Amino acid sequence: MALRVLVDATDVPTDRGALGRYVDGLMGALASTGVDLAVACQRSDEERYGRLAPGATIVAGPVALGHRTERLAWEQSGLPVVAELVGADVIHMPNYTMPLRPGLPTVVTIHDLAFFTDPERYTPISGMSLKSATKTAAVQATRLIVPSNATRDELVRVLGIDPAKIDVAYHGVDHRLFHRPDEIQVSRVTARLGLHGKPYVAFLGSLTPRKNALALVSGWAAAVADLPAPPALVLGGGGGWSPELDEAVAQVPPHLRLIRPGYLPFADLPGFLGGALVVAAPSRGEGFGLQVLEAMACGAPVLTTYRTALPEVGGNAVAYTEPDADSIAVALRALLDDPERLMSLGEAGYARAQEFSWEASAAAHVACYKKAADQRVPRPAS
Template identity: 55%
Template sequence: MRILLDATAVPADRGGVGRYVDALLPALARQGVDLVVVCQPRDAALLAALVPSAEVVVASSRIARRPARLAWEQVALPRIARRVRADLLHSPHYTMPLRPGLPVVVTLHDATFFSHPELHSAVKARFFRAATRRAVARAAALVMPSQATAREVQRHVGGDPARFHVAYHGVDTSLFHRVDVQDRARVARSLGLEGRSYIGFLGTLEPRKNVPALVRAWARAVGDLPEAPALVLAGGAGWDEQVAPTVAAVRAAHPHLQVELPGYLPLEDLPGFLSGATVLAYPSLGEGFGLPVLEAMACGAVVLTTRELSLPEVGGDAVAYCGTDEASIARELRSLLDDEARRGRLASAAVERAAHFDWDGAARAHLAAYEAALETAR
């Protein structure tokens, strides 16, 4: 089985789709898959190092912008597939060639473009809804990261359930694990929080992450504490225009409270950040999977999240749950802060549950989707 994986959709900041591709490729190689990876020039050295056994094809630098990449995908990608004699094409981020000339497997990461369109920009929602419909209509097999995503795609788009394959993401425990006090202290110093406890958040500051409600809830939960934990909102600035004014309002009303927005944290700092948080709060309005929750669990963090869409599939009984409204977030956050014994139980349970999510298992699930796609084509 010779698989061509199109990694050209990976963004320069290597967000969620980049993390997925970077972890999946070595796991597929460990399963003995004959891999060809096509990528943008900036990613060639990284992917060659990640998967030495793979053939790396470098696309033109002119596809850095999305419109050019989408045109390239329709015309040049099928040619590459023929040239490398691929048996199957894996398109790992919604879109695919309309006339590929070989079976295609498409990964659909998220269905909130249908279930929660108001949480995305209008252009983005329209684009990904259209791409999802095309993939469901044309792909030989579809991969989703959770049962919730598969159910939502089926509910909104339809399609043959036999072509839907759930492949849970994994967590790299060589990176994401409990770290020692020194590493936690190093990261805390870099955030200006030496010797101070904090509530953490990790993710893009976009509307579906529900960050303004978290900021208000945190202030409500800790405002009367003599040594209130800070709030650290780690992640890239998204298009949620309410985050900045909400933070400004809370700072004005509660000058003794500390909120930090450090932006992206270096990957090597994430274990220290997650391990060092008193609570990792992730009150999302809906996720296709929820990788920050899983990575926090692997680091022994006490996670507070919601029961929306896929999140209970990840957290199970090893996390605490709240609603999506300010009052519920504040109530459950304060309950955790007041109960050290419960936090200890959740931290231990989180590490144990996270160990069940591994990228080798994800690769085996992808391999089953590839085999099903080839059988369908036959």
């Protein structure tokens, strides 16, 4: 009899983001692993998961799940009921939190521990919430899934968790969405950005302090200010804009161009990433580094940092910098002055990205689910 797994996708935000791409990619791949899949989701995602995971049982929760407080309350009381109704053997919680009394073996994904190791990058409320959820999962979950060896090692070091309880499952990349773009895709995106084929450095992600857009703005400006045709900087994404970032932007020399398009449609991402001179991802640390992998899959040269999980993703196929503005300026200028290296990085990154797939990630998740199911305590006979 196939293992029945309930995945709680109710925490996926409207803009999808990295969490949405993780859950979406995993659902599509789990559907072909032989597990009997059930998905709890927000009503707005019911059709989406029905399409991504044909044959899965899709359970849409109450309308109020779009509000975090209501979703967390439903997670405690409603999700265990859904698990019983669908006859689940295992519950998978893909974003830190879990019911305190799930009634079943429960697997929780812990993406990173930056709120422990780099707490000043978080608001007090969000940091406290993530710390509490992670500590609870460390004790209550049957097993933990992490996207990298770096995150596993942090869990062991910071919280003293038995490494035997932790399974590593690298993320994949959707090669149908993230691929080398053709000239039409690139020209369409640059036209929408107002660049019309002019060169640019791309950043994609939230503008929160951990992603380090602040240092990138200053580093880019220093790197390109004296070039005869300086490339623009495009900060794709949203959230986390701060007064400090405003100040850095205000200090950019007037002859340089910085563009903030906000969230970009998924269909534009290959053209945006693959059309860039460089994709800059100078993060202070990542649990995995999905944006780096996606840029590599689009054939883009990538500049990132040698922090936490990023070297596990980039290997020798990306360029590295320290996360401070001066180091970014030096590393970025060296790349811009070396077109041959840019080309070789694009080729190497594309080749390395082919090694990551959601099918491989799903197989690692299924192995974890089976370990969790084997740890189920039989109910006493009535």
